[in-house]
Amino acid sequence: MELTGLFFFLVGFLIMGGIYAVLCIALNIQWGMGGLFNAGIAGFFAVGAYASAIATTAFSEKHLGGFGLPIPIGLLAAAAVAGVAGWAVAKICVRLRSDYLAMASIGIAEILRLVIVNEEWITNGSLGISGIPRPFDGWVQGRPADLIFLATVWIVVLIAYLISERLHDSPWGRTLRAIRDNEDAARAAGKDVEWLKLQTFVIGAALMGVAGGLSAHYFKFLSPSATEPLLVTFLVWVMLMAGGSGNNRGAIAGGLGIWAIWSFTEIFTNRLPPEWATRSSYIRMLLIGLILQFVLQRYRSGLIPEKSPPVRFKD
Amino acid sequence: MIDFINFYLIPALTLGSIYALGAVGISMIFGILRFAHFAHGDVMTIGAYGTLTAVWFIPLPPLLLLPFGIGLAIASALAVDYFFYKPLRKLPTIYTVISSFGVALIFRSLAQILWSAENQVFVRGVTAPIILFDTFRISALHAQAIVITALIAVALHLFLTRSRTGRSMRAVADDPELASVAGLDTENVIRWTWIIGASLAAIAGVFAGLDTDVHPNLGWNLLLPMFAATILGGIGKPMGAMAGGIIIGLAEEISTYNWIGEESLISPSYKTAVGFFIMVVLLIFRPQGLFKGRLM
Numbered sequence: 001m002e003l004t005g006l007f008f009f010l011v012g013f014l015i016m017g018g019i020y021a022v023l024c025i026a027l028n029i030q031w032g033m034g035g036l037f038n039a040g041i042a043g044f045f046a047v048g049a050y051a052s053a054i055a056t057t058a059f060s061e062k063h064l065g066g067f068g069l070p071i072p073i074g075l076l077a078a079a080a081v082a083g084v085a086g087w088a089v090a091k092i093c094v095r096l097r098s099d100y101l102a103m104a105s106i107g108i109a110e111i112l113r114l115v116i117v118n119e120e121w122i123t124n125g126s127l128g129i130s131g132i133p134r135p136f137d138g139w140v141q142g143r144p145a146d147l148i149f150l151a152t153v154w155i156v157v158l159i160a161y162l163i164s165e166r167l168h169d170s171p172w173g174r175t176l177r178a179i180r181d182n183e184d185a186a187r188a189a190g191k192d193v194e195w196l197k198l199q200t201f202v203i204g205a206a207l208m209g210v211a212g213g214l215s216a217h218y219f220k221f222l223s224p225s226a227t228e229p230l231l232v233t234f235l236v237w238v239m240l241m242a243g244g245s246g247n248n249r250g251a252i253a254g255g256l257g258i259w260a261i262w263s264f265t266e267i268f269t270n271r272l273p274p275e276w277a278t279r280s281s282y283i284r285m286l287l288i289g290l291i292l293q294f295v296l297q298r299y300r301s302g303l304i305p306e307k308s309p310p311v312r313f314k315d
Numbered sequence: 316m317i318d319f320i321n322f323y324l325i326p327a328l329t330l331g332s333i334y335a336l337g338a339v340g341i342s343m344i345f346g347i348l349r350f351a352h353f354a355h356g357d358v359m360t361i362g363a364y365g366t367l368t369a370v371w372f373i374p375l376p377p378l379l380l381l382p383f384g385i386g387l388a389i390a391s392a393l394a395v396d397y398f399f400y401k402p403l404r405k406l407p408t409i410y411t412v413i414s415s416f417g418v419a420l421i422f423r424s425l426a427q428i429l430w431s432a433e434n435q436v437f438v439r440g441v442t443a444p445i446i447l448f449d450t451f452r453i454s455a456l457h458a459q460a461i462v463i464t465a466l467i468a469v470a471l472h473l474f475l476t477r478s479r480t481g482r483s484m485r486a487v488a489d490d491p492e493l494a495s496v497a498g499l500d501t502e503n504v505i506r507w508t509w510i511i512g513a514s515l516a517a518i519a520g521v522f523a524g525l526d527t528d529v530h531p532n533l534g535w536n537l538l539l540p541m542f543a544a545t546i547l548g549g550i551g552k553p554m555g556a557m558a559g560g561i562i563i564g565l566a567e568e569i570s571t572y573n574w575i576g577e578e579s580l581i582s583p584s585y586k587t588a589v590g591f592f593i594m595v596v597l598l599i600f601r602p603q604g605l606f607k608g609r610l611m
Contacts, residue, residue: 037409039353039416092598098409099351100598103542106353107591110539118584234420237413282432285424292417296410297402 362517
C-alpha cells in the first residue's frame with residue numbers, strides 16, 4: 001500500500017514536472033536562445049489553460065462555450081491564444097531594451113489576470129470552469145488515468161523538445177543567437193532583428209499556452225487561483241537558470257530538479273511543528289529565491305551548459 | 316463637483332503621491348544602475364512592516380515612527396545591493412533584473428514568515444475627516460500624504476540641484492563614463508541612490524498601508540503603475556517620475572468617475588489596467604517619456 005502511494009506520488013510529480021519542463025523549453029526559446037526577458041509567464045500559462053478548457057468542455061451556461069472539441073484542438077487553441085497575446089507584447093517592445101519587455105510582460109500578465117477574474121461570461125469568474133476532460137477518460141477511470149495523462153504530458157514534452165532542438169540547430173537558431181550576443185553585428189549582416197525577435201517571443205508564448213492547457217486537463221478544474229502568478233513565473237525562471245539556459249536538455253533537467261526540490265521539501269516542511277508548517281510554503285519560496293541568487297552568481301551556465309550545434313558541411 | 320473633489324480628486328492625489336514616491340527610486344536606480352528594479356515594491360512593503368512593528372511598541376502616531384521603517388528599508392536595500400546586485404554589476408544588466416526579481420520573492424517570503432501573511436492595520440477605528448468651508452471633506456491621512464509628498468519633492472529638487480552628491484548623481488545618470496573619468500566616486504553615488512530610493516519607498520509603503528492595510532503583497536501590487544510612472548516621467552529623471560506618479564494616480568481614479576451618465580467611465584475592477592494602458596501607449600509613441608528621459 002505504502003509502495004503504491006509512493007508510486008502515484010511519483011506519477012503526480014512527473015506530470016507536474018513535465019508541465020514545468022514544457023514551460024522551461026518555452027522560456028529557453030525566448031531567453032536562452034533569443035535573450036528576450038519574459039516576466040509574464042503566468043499570464044500566457046493562464047490564457048492557455050482557459051483557452052483549452054473552454055474549447056474542450058461540454059456546453060455550459062456559466063461560461064463561454066464550452067465547445068466540446070477534442071483535446072488536441074484545445075491545446076492548439078491554447079497555443080494560438082497565448083501566441084496572439086505574446087505577439088501583442090512583443091510587437092510593442094522588441095525594438096526597445098529588454099527591461100521594457102520585462103515591464104510590459106509583467107503588465108500583460110496582470111491584465112490577463114484581471115480579465116480572467118472580471119469577465120465572468122468568458123471564465124465564470126472565481127467559480128471557475130469544471131468538468132475539463134482528460135484524454136481517453138471515457139475508457140479509464142481513477143488512478144490508471146494518471147498514467148495515461150503522464151504519457152500524454154511527456155509526449156508533449158518530447159514534441160516541444162524536438163521542435164526546440166530543430167530551432168536551435170537551424171540557421172534560424174544561429175541567427176537568433178547572433179542577435180542575442182551582438183545585435184548590432186547581426187543587423188549589420190542584414191538580419192531582420194525585430195522580426196526574428198517577434199517570432200521567438202510568439203513561439204515561446206504559444207508553447208507556454210500549451211503547458212497551461214495541459215495543467216487545465218490535469219486538474220480538470222480551473223479557477224483564477226490556479227494560476228498563481230508568482231509561483232509559476234518564478235519557478236520557471238529559477239528552473240531554466242539552474243538547468244542551463246540555451247540548452248533544451250538543461251531546461252528539462254532544471255525543470256525536474258527544481259520541481260523535485262519544491263515538492264520534496266514539502267514532505268519535510270509538513271512535519272515541522274504546526275506554527276511553522278503553516279508558513280512552510282513561504283520558507284520554500286525563500287529557498288527558491290536564494291537558489292536563484294546562488295545560481296546567478298556562481299553557476300550561471302547551469303547544470304547542462306549551452307553548446308553550439310555541430311557544423312555539418314555538405315559535400 | 317464637490318463630490319468629485321472629495322471622493323475622486325483627493326484620493327487620486329494620495330494614490331498619485333504613493334506612486335510618485337515609489338517611482339522616484341525606480342527612476343533613479345534605472346538611471347544610475349541601469350536596471351529595472353523589480354523588488355522596489357517589496358522595499359515599500361518592508362518599510363511599511365518596519366513602521367508597523369515600531370507602532371506595536373511605541374505609542375506614537377505611525378507617521379512619527381516613519382524613521383524605523385525608513386531605516387529598515389535602507390538597511391535591506393543596501394544589504395541586497397551588496398550581496399546580490401554588486402556581484403553582477405559587470406554582467407549585462409538583465410542579470411540584475413532577474414536577480415531583483417528573485418529579491419522581490421525573498422523580501423515577500425521574509426515578510427510572510429516574520430509578520431505573517433494576514434492583513435494588518437496600523438491604527439484601528441475611523442478618524443474623522445477634516446472639513447473645510449463646510450464642503451471639502453479630506454481625510455487627515457490624505458492631507459498628510461499630499462503635503463509630505465510635496466515637501467519631499469521640493470527637498471529632492473534642492474538636493475539634486477544644489478548639493479554635491481545630488482549633482483554627481485545627475486552626472487552619473489547622464490553619462491556614467493564621463494562621470495567616472497571626471498573622478499566622481501561612483502560607489503558613493505550608488506549608495507546614495509539606494510538610500511534615497513529606499514527612504515522614499517518606505518514612506519510610500521507606510522502611506523499605502525495607512526490608506527488600507529499592510530500585507531505582504533502591498534508593494535508588489537503597486538509595482539506596475541510605478542513602472543508606468545517611471546516611463547511616463549522619462550527614465551533617470553526623478554522629478555519627472557514624481558510628476559508621472561501623480562498623473563498615473565489621477566488617471567486611475569478619474570477614469571472610474573461617472574463622467575457620462577450614471578455609469579463609471581471604466582469598471583473600477585480594471586483600474587490598475589489604466590497605468591499599464593498609459594505605459595503601452597507611451598512605449599509605442601514616446602518611449603523617452605514626457606520629460607525627455609534617456610531611451611535605452
